[in-house]
Amino acid sequence: xxxxxxxxxxxxxxxxxxxxxxxxxxxxxxxxxxxxxxxxxxxxxxxxxxxxxxxxxxxxxxxxxxxxxxxxxxxxxxxxxxxxxxxxxxxxxxxxxxxxxxxxxxxxxxxxxxxxxxxxxxxxxxxxxxxxxxxxxxxxxxxxxxxxxxxxxxxxxxxxxxxxxxxx
Amino acid sequence: xxxxxxxxxxxxxxxxxxxxxxxxxxxxxxxxxxxxxxxxxxxxxxxxxxxxxxxxxxxxxxxxxxxxxxxxxxxxxxxxxxxxxxxxxxxxxxxxxxxxxxxxxxxxxxxxxxxxxxxxxxxxxxxxxxxxxxxxxxxxxxxxxxxxxxxxxxxxxxxxxxxxxxxxxxxxxxxxxxxxxxxxxxxxxxxxxxxxxxxxxxxxxxxxxxxxxxxxxxxxxxxxxxxxxxxxxxxxxxxxxxxxxxxxxxxxxxxxxxxxxxxxxxxxxxxxxxxxxxxxxxxxxxxxxxxxxxxxxxxxxxxxxxxxxxxxxxxxxxxxxxxxxxxxxxxxxxxxxxxxxxxxxxxxxxxxxxxxxxxxxxxxxxxxxxxxxxxxxxxxxxxxxxxxxxxxxxxxxxxxxxxxxxxxxxxxxxxxxxxxx
Numbered sequence: 001x002x003x004x005x006x007x008x009x010x011x012x013x014x015x016x017x018x019x020x021x022x023x024x025x026x027x028x029x030x031x032x033x034x035x036x037x038x039x040x041x042x043x044x045x046x047x048x049x050x051x052x053x054x055x056x057x058x059x060x061x062x063x064x065x066x067x068x069x070x071x072x073x074x075x076x077x078x079x080x081x082x083x084x085x086x087x088x089x090x091x092x093x094x095x096x097x098x099x100x101x102x103x104x105x106x107x108x109x110x111x112x113x114x115x116x117x118x119x120x121x122x123x124x125x126x127x128x129x130x131x132x133x134x135x136x137x138x139x140x141x142x143x144x145x146x147x148x149x150x151x152x153x154x155x156x157x158x159x160x161x162x163x164x165x166x167x168x
Numbered sequence: 169x170x171x172x173x174x175x176x177x178x179x180x181x182x183x184x185x186x187x188x189x190x191x192x193x194x195x196x197x198x199x200x201x202x203x204x205x206x207x208x209x210x211x212x213x214x215x216x217x218x219x220x221x222x223x224x225x226x227x228x229x230x231x232x233x234x235x236x237x238x239x240x241x242x243x244x245x246x247x248x249x250x251x252x253x254x255x256x257x258x259x260x261x262x263x264x265x266x267x268x269x270x271x272x273x274x275x276x277x278x279x280x281x282x283x284x285x286x287x288x289x290x291x292x293x294x295x296x297x298x299x300x301x302x303x304x305x306x307x308x309x310x311x312x313x314x315x316x317x318x319x320x321x322x323x324x325x326x327x328x329x330x331x332x333x334x335x336x337x338x339x340x341x342x343x344x345x346x347x348x349x350x351x352x353x354x355x356x357x358x359x360x361x362x363x364x365x366x367x368x369x370x371x372x373x374x375x376x377x378x379x380x381x382x383x384x385x386x387x388x389x390x391x392x393x394x395x396x397x398x399x400x401x402x403x404x405x406x407x408x409x410x411x412x413x414x415x416x417x418x419x420x421x422x423x424x425x426x427x428x429x430x431x432x433x434x435x436x437x438x439x440x441x442x443x444x445x446x447x448x449x450x451x452x453x454x455x456x457x458x459x460x461x462x463x464x465x466x467x468x469x470x471x472x473x474x475x476x477x478x479x480x481x482x483x484x485x486x487x488x489x490x491x492x493x494x495x496x497x498x499x500x501x502x503x504x505x506x507x508x509x510x511x512x513x514x515x516x517x518x519x520x521x522x523x524x525x526x527x528x529x530x531x532x533x534x535x536x537x538x539x540x541x542x543x544x545x546x547x548x549x550x551x552x553x554x555x556x557x558x559x560x561x562x563x564x565x566x567x568x569x570x571x572x573x574x575x576x577x578x579x580x581x582x583x584x585x586x587x588x589x
Binding site for chain 1: 193206209211212214215216217218237239240288289290303304305306307308309311312315316320322324354356357383384386388441443529530531548550551552553554557
């Protein structure tokens with residue numbers, strides 16, 4: 001069971017907002033500090049590890065940049081959205097950010113309420129109102145990557161890339 | 169059982185299955201993995217210990233060429249070493265073969281009909297113009313493709329766009345895209361497939377613009393049906409054998425949408441969003457601009473440069489406007505030189521830059537300052553995309569951008585050239 005305080009965002013939230021172009025060349029720490037700086041300045045100082053983001057339709061549209069990594073680095077416990085852009089979803093898998101499509105989720109929560117996520121049956125519950133929703137199940141192969149650190153550790157175990165600590 | 173769409177057939181073949189259907193997860197062989205300068209940034213790269221097949225990799229430096237700062241210069245040096253280490257033959261460094269990866273892949277027809285192509289840039293779908301199942305993936309996905317030769321895809325439902333009629337003079341594929349994005353909005357988790365009786369009259373450059381902008385529809389794949397024009401184009405440029413994929417006659421689509429190109433008119437997207445944000449150019453005509461940009465994988469084609477040159481020929485760019493034109497590849501730049509487009513643009517006052525992603529992603533060569541207004545023929549107008557978040561970015565066709573550069577404010581091409589709209 002995952003539970004966290006909800007932050008709400010709207011439809012078509014793009015990855016330029018999560019990882020502005022000039023920061024593409026920055027460190028992960030610099031990138032993390034810039035999340036939503038154009039549309040919600042100061043948010044990175046309010047959000048806490050374990051919080052949950054709820055988005056509308058087409059969350060994460062846009063660039064292939066590692067915006068999902070910045071959300072993971074902020075400690076976001078889960079992203080729940082009406083729908084998620086396919087490339088953003090891939091990067092959620094790649095970088096180990098739990099991301100679920102959950103129709104109805106945007107209207108079911110108000111900001112500041114607490115969401116509970118169960119991966120056993122892919123349900124989302126509003127702890128404050130008791131409302132229960134069904135999320136789209138994520139196939140086992142992808143869920144495993146998503147919840148166990150993403151793709152890099154998998155490639156390291158197969159001897160395809162060098163573990164980070166040992167090289168660059 | 170119903171038949172398959174284009175990408176379903178490509179997935180079936182590359183995953184060794186008889187058939188695939190929406191909802192499936194497929195693991196497919198990757199025919200070409202394209203790495204970028206961004207793949208070698210110190211903060212992003214990993215030390216690759218083996219590659220699956222160096223002949224299924226192309227390396228194209230594009231976002232920051234020539235190197236714009238120390239970090240990109242270091243990434244380029246690392247990338248050159250990677251190319252040497254693994255014997256990558258298809259390498260596009262700073263120089264005469266330089267360009268934006270999706271456009272290089274098009275110029276050289278590296279993108280073969282009926283194949284799977286991945287690259288860690290969202291506009292990789294541009295190669296859908298070549299009947300490829302091409303999509304942008306994340307940097308870790310690209311590492312997996314380069315090292316293992318495979319990647320995974322979720323098979324989505326497909327929307328079929330049946331194109332009929334023809335675009336009027338002065339109306340471009342960008343206007344058609346803005347019409348689709350304005351009318352139908354996002355296509356999250358869906359593929360788009362283009363075909364129909366208009367196809368033989370839609371040039372390869374126009375198809376590339378439309379396919380590249382598939383990313384802005386949030387489509388999984390944006391794929392064109394193959395035709396003689398495409399097959400001839402590829403055969404002239406790449407001797408490798410290929411098997412184009414046509415959709416089955418009984419392919420199952422989530423929806424078929426008929427689009428009559430006769431009815432498309434010049435449109436612009438208002439600032440900050442592409443989806444459902446298109447208006448006729450006339451609605452915003454008169455908005456003053458400080459910068460006009462034509463470039464990117466979507467609009468740095470020879471067609472775009474020709475359109476821009478047609479509009480500005482014999483005219484001057486308005487005082488106070490910076491008009492930047494970035495061809496998508498040096499090959500396009502050279503062709504534009506031969507056709508006289510570059511001279512026409514420069515005589516009008518444009519700055520024509522070397523081929524790079526450049527201003528499109530706010531990287532270099534045309535970054536916007538606070539409070540500025542730009543009209544762009546590129547891929548995105550998101551808040552902060554091209555520089556300061558307070559800048560306002562309108563997005564239109566190359567003709568509309570060129571006309572606006574002459575007028576000093578947003579304007580239709582017909583207003584400048586006097587042609588009937």
